Amino acid sequence: MEHQNDGRIPGGPTTQREFEERKSHVSELVFTGKLYDYPLDARLREHGQWRHVKNDVEARKWELISEQKDLVESFGFNYVDQIEFMQHDRDLLFSLAERWWPQRNTFQLPVGEMTVTLWDVANILGLPITGHPIYFTDRSDPNVLIRRYLGVSGPTGPGQKGRSDVSVSWLRSNFMFLDRTSDAPVVVDENRIVCCTRAYLLALCGSVLFPNGTGCKVSVRLLPFFENLKQKTPHAWGAAVLSFLYTCLTEFVKTTSNTCNTNLTGCMLLLQVWSYEHFAIGRPVTHISRETGIFPVAKRWTVDEVDQAHCRTQVAPIYRSQFDSVEHTEVTWMPYIIRLDAPDMQRTSYSYSMHRYYIIYDYRTMYHPADRVLRQFGMVQIIPNDPLPSSYAVAQAHARVNSLLPGWESRLEYYSVGNLSRQVQTPNDWLGDFAYRSWWGAPRVCNRDYRFEEPRFTNRAIDDTSMHIIINRLTDFVRFTLSIVNCNILLNLIYLMSMFLVF
Numbered sequence: 001m002e003h004q005n006d007g008r009i010p011g012g013p014t015t016q017r018e019f020e021e022r023k024s025h026v027s028e029l030v031f032t033g034k035l036y037d038y039p040l041d042a043r044l045r046e047h048g049q050w051r052h053v054k055n056d057v058e059a060r061k062w063e064l065i066s067e068q069k070d071l072v073e074s075f076g077f078n079y080v081d082q083i084e085f086m087q088h089d090r091d092l093l094f095s096l097a098e099r100w101w102p103q104r105n106t107f108q109l110p111v112g113e114m115t116v117t118l119w120d121v122a123n124i125l126g127l128p129i130t131g132h133p134i135y136f137t138d139r140s141d142p143n144v145l146i147r148r149y150l151g152v153s154g155p156t157g158p159g160q161k162g163r164s165d166v167s168v169s170w171l172r173s174n175f176m177f178l179d180r181t182s183d184a185p186v187v188v189d190e191n192r193i194v195c196c197t198r199a200y201l202l203a204l205c206g207s208v209l210f211p212n213g214t215g216c217k218v219s220v221r222l223l224p225f226f227e228n229l230k231q232k233t234p235h236a237w238g239a240a241v242l243s244f245l246y247t248c249l250t251e252f253v254k255t256t257s258n259t260c261n262t263n264l265t266g267c268m269l270l271l272q273v274w275s276y277e278h279f280a281i282g283r284p285v286t287h288i289s290r291e292t293g294i295f296p297v298a299k300r301w302t303v304d305e306v307d308q309a310h311c312r313t314q315v316a317p318i319y320r321s322q323f324d325s326v327e328h329t330e331v332t333w334m335p336y337i338i339r340l341d342a343p344d345m346q347r348t349s350y351s352y353s354m355h356r357y358y359i360i361y362d363y364r365t366m367y368h369p370a371d372r373v374l375r376q377f378g379m380v381q382i383i384p385n386d387p388l389p390s391s392y393a394v395a396q397a398h399a400r401v402n403s404l405l406p407g408w409e410s411r412l413e414y415y416s417v418g419n420l421s422r423q424v425q426t427p428n429d430w431l432g433d434f435a436y437r438s439w440w441g442a443p444r445v446c447n448r449d450y451r452f453e454e455p456r457f458t459n460r461a462i463d464d465t466s467m468h469i470i471i472n473r474l475t476d477f478v479r480f481t482l483s484i485v486n487c488n489i490l491l492n493l494i495y496l497m498s499m500f501l502v503f
Contacts, residue, residue: 021102021103024254024255024256025253025254025255026098026252026253026254026255026260026261027098027099027253028255029255029258029260030098030320034258035260036316036317037091037316037317038090038091038094038260038262038316039262062172062176062200062203064197064200065193067190067193068193068196068197068200071193071194071197071229071230072197072200072201072229074229074230074231074232075201075226075229075230075231075232075233076127076128076232076233076237077127077201077204077233077237078126079125079126079127079295079296079343079345080125080126080127080204080208080209080296081204082126082296082299083125083269083296083298083299083302084299084302084303084304085302085303086269086272086273086298086301086302086303087303088268088272089272089282091315091316091319092272092275092281092282092319093264093268093271093272093275094264094316095316095319095320095323096271096275096319096323097249097252097253097264097271098253098320099323100249100250100252100253101253102249102250102253102254102390103387103390104367104369104372104387105246105250105366105367105368105369105387105390106369106372106373109323109326110324110325110326110327111326111327111328111331111431112328112375112381112432112436112440113369113372113373113384114278114331114373114376115369115372115373115376116242116245116270116271116274117242117353117368117370117373117376117377118238118239118242118349118352118353118359118368118370119336119349119350119353119354119376119377120270120274120277120376121238121239121241121242121270122238122345122346122349122353123295123296123297123336123346123349124269124270124273124274124277124296124297124298125209125238125241125267125269125270125296125298126295126296126343126345126346127209127237127238127241128233128235128236128237128238128345129236129238129239129349129352129353130236130348130352131233131234131235131236132234132235132236133235133236133239133240133359133360133361133401133405133408134222134225134235134236134237134239134240134360134361134362135360135361135362135401136219136221136222136362138221138224142154142163142164142165142220142221145220145221145223145224146166146220146223148223149195149198149223149224149226149227150174150175150195150198150199150223151191151192151195152174152195154166154220155167155170164219164220164221165206165214165217165218165219165220166202166217166218166220167216167217168203168206168207168216168217168218169216171199171200171202171203171218172203174199175195175196175199175200176196194229197226197229198223198226198229201226202218202220202222202223202226203218205218205222206218206219208267208269209237209241209244209267210222210240210241210244210267210361211265211266211267211268212248212265213263213265221362236359239359239360239361240359240360240361240362241267241270241361242270242359242366242368243359243360243361243364243365243366244266244267244361244364245266245267245270245271246359246364246366246390247266247361247364247366247392248264248265248266249266250390250392251265252264252265269298270298272301273297273298273300273301276301277297277332277335277336278331278332278333278335279323279326279330279331279332280330281319281322281323281326282319284301284306284307285306285307286300286301286305286306287305287306288300288305290335290337291337292337293337293338293339293342295342295343295346297335297336328430328431329427329430331430333375333376333378333424333430334376334377334378338350350377351412351418352412353370353377354370354377354412354416354417354418355368355370355411355412355415355416355417356368356369356370356371356385356388356415356417357388357407357408357411357415358388358390358404358407358408360401360404360408362397363392363393363394363397363400363401364391364392365390365391365392365400365401365404366390366391366392367387367388367389367390369384369387370417371384371385371417371420372384372387374417374420374421375424375430375432377417378423378424379420379421379422379423379424380421380422380423380424380429380432380433381421381432381433381436382420382421382432382433382435382436383435383436383439421433
């Protein structure tokens, strides 16, 4: 298969198909100068202040009573529920999302490929990454689901008939345990407590974990997964959140008619904390040290723990330039500290994350590229295999998901990446092995015509691999020149011999 790369996106040889698909990638607009910065109305579709509602008089918070807190903990959402509001750095997230490459589900950086993995989800959000996939099998009428699991009739009004989603504001107004005149809890029965807790978790999903482009709305198809709150959830919620984020990033980088997407959806809390933990770019000062081993890790970066004065708009070009020139020594490859008293989920999630199989959220079946980011698991990176094809097409989703379920159950047995390479032992190992560095760096340095390529990367320090490639190219050029010189000498000798024979 023919490989080529014009340098617009770093990342080793690319196939002809990927080369053509770059024409509809947001990086094409950046490279050609058509996208310098994002408009002020570009926004993130995450509602981080979902627990709060403000009016002219007061700001109320969605507080849980003790019985509800016990249900949230028994269900396994107590860690993610501990994460308070975090102010989002819009331009940082947009600049990072520009580097997303859909065929590989990784961010393309000068140091190689990186991505948000299941290991990151478990540490940042504290969500389970093992169990059954989240797939909507109950296709009942939405009003039937609302009545069954929330105990009330669904919202009424224009455009509500037949809709499978509800707004978070409707959930707040109907299921908060605060009345409208005082802060005293309302006395209710056990069934009402369970229904209100389900509504709270549904609002958490719609506002933080699965925010979409429809505003602050959430699908009621998630309600059956909250049926039994008194038992630990048997589903891989972390894998679902990551699959949804992959899908949203894939949608974001697509362009139509030279127009970029200005709405970025998905769990931005996860993406921004992941960036803070791995890069110093745009990172605020936090009052909680990494060495404390706080869990979940997102609690280090909430609004009460950091200086948020850095969050400005119209700085995307600055962030973009910093990502263009990042060095491997500037990356924190393994940022998480596992204490001896760490929760079982955190201690076991490392091994459960090391697979190159699909992660599933409803009809979204996205490739988890652990083999392409081995350094994030403390291993030396090697040239990866071809990625598995991801899909989020609704057509034939049921058959596709059912075909992948057996592989999900045996993913650690047949799709593990733990034995592909060795553990990092020296600082130079973070560069990857020699073959990987040659494969990744060659297209970014020069091509067959001996021309330097993408100028956005010329300010990057040339490592030993790039120098090796340049020397080889110069050697080829010298040999070619000498061959021409030798040819001229040979022609001159033939001419002299012919003249000698004539005379």
